[in-house]
Amino acid sequence: MGQTARVSAVVWTAAGSLLAWLWLLLCQGFFWRTDVRLPPRREPDVWPSVCVVVPARDEAAVLPAALPSLLRQDYPGRAEVFLVDDGSTDGTGDLARELARGNGGLPLTVGSPGEPPAGWTGKLWAVRHGIGLARARDPEYLLLTDADIAHAPDSLRELVAAARAGGFDVVSQMARLRVESVWERFVVPAFVYFFAQLYPFRRIGKEGTRTVAAAGGCVLLRAQAAERARIPDAIRHAVIDDVALARAVQRSGGRVWLGLADRVDSVRPYPRLADLWRMVSRSAYAQLRHNPLLLAGTVAGLALVYLVPPVAVVVGMAAGDAAAAVVGGAAWLVMTGTYVPMLRYYRQPMWLAPLLPFTAFLYLLMTVDSAVQHYRGRGAAWKGRTYARPDAVPDEG
Known part of the structure; x- marks a missing residue:
């Protein structure tokens, strides 16, 4: 009974990840497409300075x-x-x-x-x-x-x-x-x-x-x-x-x-x-407005969207639960498909697409490290300068 409950929890969690990916695929501005380039133009009669x-x-x-x-x-x-x-x-x-x-x-x-x-x-x-x-x-x-x-x-x-x-x-x-x-x-x-x-x-x-x-x-x-x-x-x-x-x-x-x-x-x-770690971590926590609740939500969101699908596949196959493996695999497949256009834009091999969960895990760690460095007084450090959190940041809110 305990094993069935655990596997059922994996299925439900994987289903939540799949629903999140279907929403991202269809409702998040088609973010995964890479055809947004300079808009149509016509040359002006007089070129501005x-x-x-x-x-x-x-x-x-x-x-x-x-x-x-x-x-x-x-x-x-x-x-x-x-x-x-x-x-x-x-x-x-x-x-x-x-x-x-x-x-x-x-x-x-x-x-x-x-x-x-x-x-x-x-x-x-x-x-x-x-x-x-x-x-x-x-x-x-x-x-x-x-x-x-x-x-x-x-x-x-x-x-x-x-x-x-x-x-x-x-x-x-x-x-x-x-x-x-x-x-x-x-x-x-x-x-x-x-x-x-x-x-x-x-x-x-x-x-x-x-x-x-x-x-x-x-x-x-x-x-x-x-x-x-x-x-x-x-x-x-x-x-x-x-x-x-x-x-x-x-x-x-x-x-x-x-x-x-x-x-x-x-x-x-x-x-x-x-x-690359320094490049990402120096501003990741600033992107979250130095808010611990936003950090926790971001970590949970990254885990649900990017880490749950491969985990569900592995756990489902190990436990003999086809539902967990299939639902997790479907979420992983949608994730992989949305990453392919960006890899093509960067002229990279397609075998990198299914490895996106690994990269997302690295970004999760970088984001957490960004918060840790901030609370240690070393946040937003770049080229010998460290920028502390301002008292009010309306322009980044």
């Missing part, structure tokens, strides 16, 4: 593969690049000037804002300085892009044309992250998959939607919208600054578009699991 702002802290290792791609942009209008050296100790600023001399192309200005004051993250303090320098040129658009992002020669042209044609105040692309090492293959496509599950791209930009986000590596922002939303001052404490920026713009009446990139790539390597 653009200033590109690149915050950079200790980026000498990736700058040679990224900065020249910005300087060589084939843009018909007036454009200029502002790289803000955020207290680098590896010669980032000098290297940027050297690259500009060797590559030509768009004009480059290198600035340095000094250490951020209390209440500011280093990146947003650098962005503020860069936008301040850009305002002297009175641009119509600002392209906020990270120092590890390489752009195709027509990237700026495509972004501006899409923004003008669609009437968007923000056009953001999720850069294609580097996937070369074994751990990058396991973790990186899942990172984008989970992000899309949380913020379905199809819902962003629709009238009346509450779902809004941006991807910080590539954000084209209308300068007037930035002033109206008080960017970056209104989000100066945000660790997850891209989502906070999109929310601030939407709250001020702006329109936001987000999709996957075809020709915008991150060149930053994450060869070891430890590198």
Whole structure:
């Protein structure tokens, strides 16, 4: 009787996971599809002026593969690049000037804002300085892009044309992250998959939607919208600054578009699991608003949705309970199918799809570690800086 009750509990739990997956498959904005790309565009008669702002802290290792791609942009209008050296100790600023001399192309200005004051993250303090320098040129658009992002020669042209044609105040692309090492293959496509599950791209930009986000590596922002939303001052404490920026713009009446990139790539390597672990855990608990109840709910949700299906299959087969194995297998099959498009987008082998529960378990551990580091006073640590929880974080709520 006790064994029957235990197996029945497995069946019911697996059924709950299957129902969750059917809901995700059909009702969560078709998050698993990867065909949300730059919207249809038409080239404007007069190309608006653009200033590109690149915050950079200790980026000498990736700058040679990224900065020249910005300087060589084939843009018909007036454009200029502002790289803000955020207290680098590896010669980032000098290297940027050297690259500009060797590559030509768009004009480059290198600035340095000094250490951020209390209440500011280093990146947003650098962005503020860069936008301040850009305002002297009175641009119509600002392209906020990270120092590890390489752009195709027509990237700026495509972004501006899409923004003008669609009437968007923000056009953001999720850069294609580097996937070369074994751990990058396991973790990186899942990172984008989970992000899309949380913020379905199809819902962003629709009238009346509450779902809004941006991807910080590539954000084209209308300068007037930035002033109206008080960017970056209104989000100066945000660790997850891209989502906070999109929310601030939407709250001020702006329109936001987000999709996957075809020709915008991150060149930053994450060869070891430890590198990817730091990348995820530094902001995971901030995403949960530093709330223990949300953390507990997230852990329980990850376990139900991603871990229960394979466990139900194993337990069902071991106990001779066909129902548990079949229901768990059905949930696992739906999960696997939703992951396949993202693996194809990243040009990865399909055998990784059924291993998504293993990757989800890693993300569960990273999320818990993010909370542990936060309560130890080491949360949101990045490149020598640690950001404590602010007293109030309205822009991330």
